[in-house]
Amino acid sequence: MHDRTKAPLACDFLHLRLRSPLVLASGIIGTSPTLLARAARSGAGMVTAKSCGPTPRAGHPNPVALDWGGGLINAIGLTNPGAEHEAALLAEAKRLLEPLGVPLVASIFAGTVAEFGQVAAVVAQAQPDLIEVNISCPNVGDEFGTPFAGLPESAAAVTDAVRRALASLPQPPPVSVKLAPNVPDIARIARAVAEAGADAITAVNTMPGMVIDAEAARPVLANRVGGISGPALKPVALRAVYEIAQAVDLPIIGTGGVLTGVDAAEMLMAGATVVGVGSAVWYRGVEAFAQINAELQQFMAAQGYGSVAELRGLALPPAARERRCAHV
Amino acid sequence: MSEALAGLHRPYRVASIRLENAATRTLVLDRSLAADPGQFVMAWLPDVGEKPFSLAGADPVCLTVAAVGPFSRALHTLAVGDRIWLRGPLGRGFAPPSPAGHALLVGGGYGVAPLRFLAERLLAAGWHVSAIVGARRAADLLLVEALAALGVRLWLTTEDGSVGLRGLATDAFDAALTAAPEARTTVFACGPVGMLAAVAALCRTRGLPVQLAWEAHMRCAVGLCGSCEVGAGWLTCLDGPVFPCDPTVALPMG
The missing domain is CATH 3.40.50.80 (Nucleotide-binding domain of ferredoxin-NADP reductase (FNR) module)
Incomplete structure (x- = not known):
């Protein structure tokens, strides 16, 4: 029998011990130290800051997001204060998160392979616990060309550039690469970033989509296209995590459409090591983390699971399940 | 807050226009909305933009608009019969306690x-x-x-x-x-x-x-973008815009 009185949601991710497998996903309220701290107080086991690039960006004009019924669509446009200022925000966020025991993930994007390395080096000054490399934002295509997540070669090149840029640091933070769902073979991309030195994989980013208002005869978003998240993304994300978990031995931050504790359990069963939570903040408020934690704990108790680790990879084919348990 | 009505923009037509003062007019729209005072809508004019407005009435929907910027000036050019798209009601409105006082x-x-x-x-x-x-x-x-x-x-x-x-x-x-x-x-x-x-x-x-x-710079209005943060971690779009305290002083709980 498992002892369920001992914080059953506590789990390991890389070198980190998390009090919950829920991770605030990048791009969701991660714009300030105080909002990151709020997500942590609400129950997130780890929090990810909004992606930052080399220079400040205002983002796209309104409308930037809406709930279209099956999920959300957004094209915020990578609003950020630039890497230098972001490093200061991350340092302050770390200070607020430390007493809560919640690790901090920095998220970076850039327009070129070399710039990815430069931005990584700047944000590393704040000593985040992990750097997430966003090679898959779907909303800035006009400015940055095809997202780097589209091809194994470009995904690997970015991963390699970031690893090299961090290698000279005394304590380089581990790197997770955030993949796009809209690729023909996500396992290939996952293998490419693993071979290039990624320590973890975040899967997935939003799915490119469009909402048209028929009466206006216009796409609703000012950017016309945006990223689909929320309930519509969940089956897409589950499948992607399932494929990646069989392709590589890296830990996975499984992200996409997790709104409830049972959703989180499903993501773990698909092979995720921990579970990203984003759009749930719209559906359930910032309190979503506390609610999902409670629901996951209830589900585990009802089904007889004693730890998060027991759920990981349960829905994988038997051979992959055993392999995954041995490695991650 | 995720009820289907709050999500997509829906078109309304201007039913009448009331001039409130030299810079301000109220657009009275052609339909009603189940909403509380203090809640807001995101008003969208295709090809122009989208901005937050508190509801000045819900049955029918009324928006009281001061011409202070490009978008509100565009709203002032709307005539009776013209269309305006709204998503909402959004946020938490005034919540009078009981009994009445x-x-x-x-x-x-x-x-x-x-x-x-x-x-x-x-x-x-x-x-x-x-x-x-x-x-x-x-x-x-x-x-x-x-x-x-x-x-x-x-x-x-x-x-x-x-x-x-x-x-x-x-x-x-x-x-x-x-x-x-x-x-x-x-x-x-x-x-x-x-x-x-x-x-x-x-x-x-x-x-x-x-x-x-409270008033804040509003972008996504669905709790994602962080633009409307006030104080130490309050989201004006989800936690507000009506707060039962000064959000610049009090801390949000969770």
Whole structure:
């Protein structure tokens, strides 16, 4: 029998011990130290800051997001204060998160392979616990060309550039690469970033989509296209995590459409090591983390699971399940 | 908050237009919306933009708009029969406690916009309602006749003294309280951030419950983008825009 009185949601991710497998996903309220701290107080086991690039960006004009019924669509446009200022925000966020025991993930994007390395080096000054490399934002295509997540070669090149840029640091933070769902073979991309030195994989980013208002005869978003998240993304994300978990031995931050504790359990069963939570903040408020934690704990108790680790990879084919348990 | 109605923009037509003062008009739309005073909508004009507006009425939907920027000026060019798209209602509105008591409404500048809607709701629920309406000068006062017509007891303040008490809306606070009926007073305020902080401070020292309609830079309005953060981690779009405290002082719990 498992002892369920001992914080059953506590789990390991890389070198980190998390009090919950829920991770605030990048791009969701991660714009300030105080909002990151709020997500942590609400129950997130780890929090990810909004992606930052080399220079400040205002983002796209309104409308930037809406709930279209099956999920959300957004094209915020990578609003950020630039890497230098972001490093200061991350340092302050770390200070607020430390007493809560919640690790901090920095998220970076850039327009070129070399710039990815430069931005990584700047944000590393704040000593985040992990750097997430966003090679898959779907909303800035006009400015940055095809997202780097589209091809194994470009995904690997970015991963390699970031690893090299961090290698000279005394304590380089581990790197997770955030993949796009809209690729023909996500396992290939996952293998490419693993071979290039990624320590973890975040899967997935939003799915490119469009909402048209028929009466206006216009796409609703000012950017016309945006990223689909929320309930519509969940089956897409589950499948992607399932494929990646069989392709590589890296830990996975499984992200996409997790709104409830049972959703989180499903993501773990698909092979995720921990579970990203984003759009749930719209559906359930910032309190979503506390609610999902409670629901996951209830589900585990009802089904007889004693730890998060027991759920990981349960829905994988038997051979992959055993392999995954041995490695991650 | 995720109810289907709140998500997609829906087109409305302008049914009539009321001129409120030289810079402000109320667009009366052709349909109603189930909403509370203090809640807001994101108003969209295709190819122009999208901005937040507090509801000035819900049955039918009314938006009181001051022409202060490109988008609000575009709204002022709308004629009867023209279309405007709204998503919402969004956020948390005013939540009058029960039982009904005395409501002191404090509105500064354009912040008066949702207070007629609030006064109507409060009166219908049996509240005694008084209001302080403040503005820079007489010509900027908003909805004074409308509130008076509802039977709301009014105190007016102008910074130049052209009408009413010379000073800020908060300068009439004690006079309005002294004249209040024998009932528990709840203060409902909407206006510039400085006024809201001052109202919150006055209510704190007098032990009065307060509800403050905050204003913030609004982008996604669905709790994702962080643009509307106020204080240490409050989201104006989800936690507000009406707060039962000064969000720049109090900490959000979770």
